[in-house]
Amino acid sequence: MAPRVLVADDLSSEGVALLQQAGLTVDVRVGLPPAELERVIGEYDALAVRSATQVTARLLERATRLKVVGRAGVGVDNVDLEAATRRGVVVMNTPGGSSTTVAELTLAHMLALARHVAQATASVKAGRWEKKKFQGRELAGKTLGVVGIGNIGSIVVARCLAMKMRVVAYDPFISADAAAQLGVTQVALEDLWPQADVISLHVPLTEQTRNLVDAATLRRMKKGALLVNCARGGVIDERALAEALASGHLGGAALDVFEKEPPPPDHPLLALDGFICTPHLGASTEEAQAAVAVAIAQQLAAYLTRGEVKNAVNLPSVPREVLDRLAPYLALAERLGSLAAQIAPASIGEVRLELAGELSRAPHRVLAAQVLKGLLRHVLDQPVNEVSAPAIARERGIVLREDLNPEARDYVAELTVTLRGGGGEAVVAGTVFGRHELRVVRVNQFRLEAVPEGDIIMCENDDAPGVVGRLGTALGQAGVNIARIYLSRDAERRSAFSLINVDSAPGQEVLEALRRLEHVRAVRSIRL
Structure with missing residues (x-):
C-alpha cells in the first residue's frame, strides 16, 4: 500500500505532482477545521503544511500513522517539535528555498537607493519633474561591503561582482580559500565600515548581532554610504x-525588516527622504513559494520511498536506545560549539573534535553535527540543524577533524572542541556529571567545572588579590545578580579566569565598567 500524504495548506501544483509521480497517494484538503483534521489525520503517513495549519500535540496524538511533517518554508513555529520528537515524527523544512528571492530584493533596494527610484516616482506622481534633484550614482566600480556570506549573502556577492562592483566581506566562519573562490576580499569588521560605498547585512539576530550597526558603527561608515538590511530586524x-x-552622513538606507513589525506610524525613519522600505517581502515571490513547495515535495518523497532525510529539524541519526544514553552529550556538544563560536578567532578554517574515554565509542558523527550546529547558528542568516550543519560547514571551507582517544583523561568521558583560524585557536572541553549534569571543564588554558547555560560573563585578569570582589561589587551596583561563579588560573599563576553565570544579560555599559577594573584584561558576554 502506497504511503498517504495529506496536503493541508496551499501547495503549488508542481509540488503535488511530484508527490504523485513518486507513487504516493496524495489528498489535497486545504483549510480543514481543527476538529476535522484531528479526525482524519490517523489515515496518513505524511502531512504537508505551510504556516496556516497548526500541528499541535493534540493533533499528533491522533496521528497514529504519521511518520513525517513537511513544512514548505523556513519557520516551524506552527509545529510542536517536542511532541513530534516524542512520537518519532520527523519534521522537515525548506531553509534554502527563498535565498535567491531575498538576494534579488537586496539588489532591488541597492539600485533603488542609488537611483532614487522611490522618491522620483513619488515626485512624478505629485506632478513634478525634478531631474536634477534625483541625480543618482552608478554602482559599477563602487565597493560593496557584505556582512555575512551564507546562502543569501553569497548570491548577493555573485550578482554584484557581475555588476563590476568590488566586494569586501566579513564572515568569521568562512575560510580564506572559500572566500577567495567567491571572489571577495576578507576584511575585519571594523575595516569594512569605512571602505564600503554600499553595505548589505546578511546575519541572524543573536545577542552578538543585536544592534550590530549602532551609532558608533554608523559614524565609522564612509560619508554618503548606502545601507541595506533584508536579513533580520534588530540588527x-x-x-x-x-x-x-x-x-546627511549616510546617503540612504533601505530596510525590508524592522525591530518591531509593522513599525509605528511615528517611526523617525518613515519621515526621511533618504529612507525606503518594504513590508518584509524577502520571500514573497511566486517563484520562491513554488520553490519551497517543490523542495518539500522532493524531501517527503525521498523520505517515504527511500528513507533519505534532508533538512530535518528534530531527527537524531542514531537508534532510539543509543540516543537515550547519548542525549546529555548531544546537548553538551551543541553548547560547546556555541561557546567556542563566541570566543573563536576570525576566519575559522578547522574544527577539531576529540572524544576521549567512553565517549570515543559513541556515534561521533552525530556529536560532530551538534557541535557544528551550535557553532554555525551564531553566524548564519539561515536556519541550521544537525542534518544541515555538516554540509554547510563543508560549503564554507571549514575542515572537520575527529580524534578518538579510548584512554580516559581527567574524566570517564570528555569532549574537546578546538577551533583554528585567523592565526589563533580557541579550545573548550566538557563532560557530563552523573546522568544529566553538563559541565565545561576547560576554556583555552584554564581548567574549571562550570555549568554551560544561560547568560555568562567571561573574564580574564591578572592573578592578583581583590579582582573577584571588585567584579562582584560592580555587578551588584549594576543590578546584575550572580547565580554561580567558577574560578581558575594558569599553571604559572600569572593569569586568572572566571565564568560567571548571571540572571540577566549584562548591557554594554556594565561590560565596559568591568573592563575598566584594575587588573582586568578582557571581559566577554556569552549566551548559551
Whole structure:
C-alpha cells in the first residue's frame, strides 16, 4: 500500500505532482477545521503544511500513522517539535528555498537607493519633474561591503561582482580559500565600515548581532554610504540610523525588516527622504513559494520511498536506545560549539573534535553535527540543524577533524572542541556529571567545572588579590545578580579566569565598567 500524504495548506501544483509521480497517494484538503483534521489525520503517513495549519500535540496524538511533517518554508513555529520528537515524527523544512528571492530584493533596494527610484516616482506622481534633484550614482566600480556570506549573502556577492562592483566581506566562519573562490576580499569588521560605498547585512539576530550597526558603527561608515538590511530586524539601531540619515552622513538606507513589525506610524525613519522600505517581502515571490513547495515535495518523497532525510529539524541519526544514553552529550556538544563560536578567532578554517574515554565509542558523527550546529547558528542568516550543519560547514571551507582517544583523561568521558583560524585557536572541553549534569571543564588554558547555560560573563585578569570582589561589587551596583561563579588560573599563576553565570544579560555599559577594573584584561558576554 502506497504511503498517504495529506496536503493541508496551499501547495503549488508542481509540488503535488511530484508527490504523485513518486507513487504516493496524495489528498489535497486545504483549510480543514481543527476538529476535522484531528479526525482524519490517523489515515496518513505524511502531512504537508505551510504556516496556516497548526500541528499541535493534540493533533499528533491522533496521528497514529504519521511518520513525517513537511513544512514548505523556513519557520516551524506552527509545529510542536517536542511532541513530534516524542512520537518519532520527523519534521522537515525548506531553509534554502527563498535565498535567491531575498538576494534579488537586496539588489532591488541597492539600485533603488542609488537611483532614487522611490522618491522620483513619488515626485512624478505629485506632478513634478525634478531631474536634477534625483541625480543618482552608478554602482559599477563602487565597493560593496557584505556582512555575512551564507546562502543569501553569497548570491548577493555573485550578482554584484557581475555588476563590476568590488566586494569586501566579513564572515568569521568562512575560510580564506572559500572566500577567495567567491571572489571577495576578507576584511575585519571594523575595516569594512569605512571602505564600503554600499553595505548589505546578511546575519541572524543573536545577542552578538543585536544592534550590530549602532551609532558608533554608523559614524565609522564612509560619508554618503548606502545601507541595506533584508536579513533580520534588530540588527540595526533604527533611531541611530535615522539620526545618521537626517544629519546627511549616510546617503540612504533601505530596510525590508524592522525591530518591531509593522513599525509605528511615528517611526523617525518613515519621515526621511533618504529612507525606503518594504513590508518584509524577502520571500514573497511566486517563484520562491513554488520553490519551497517543490523542495518539500522532493524531501517527503525521498523520505517515504527511500528513507533519505534532508533538512530535518528534530531527527537524531542514531537508534532510539543509543540516543537515550547519548542525549546529555548531544546537548553538551551543541553548547560547546556555541561557546567556542563566541570566543573563536576570525576566519575559522578547522574544527577539531576529540572524544576521549567512553565517549570515543559513541556515534561521533552525530556529536560532530551538534557541535557544528551550535557553532554555525551564531553566524548564519539561515536556519541550521544537525542534518544541515555538516554540509554547510563543508560549503564554507571549514575542515572537520575527529580524534578518538579510548584512554580516559581527567574524566570517564570528555569532549574537546578546538577551533583554528585567523592565526589563533580557541579550545573548550566538557563532560557530563552523573546522568544529566553538563559541565565545561576547560576554556583555552584554564581548567574549571562550570555549568554551560544561560547568560555568562567571561573574564580574564591578572592573578592578583581583590579582582573577584571588585567584579562582584560592580555587578551588584549594576543590578546584575550572580547565580554561580567558577574560578581558575594558569599553571604559572600569572593569569586568572572566571565564568560567571548571571540572571540577566549584562548591557554594554556594565561590560565596559568591568573592563575598566584594575587588573582586568578582557571581559566577554556569552549566551548559551
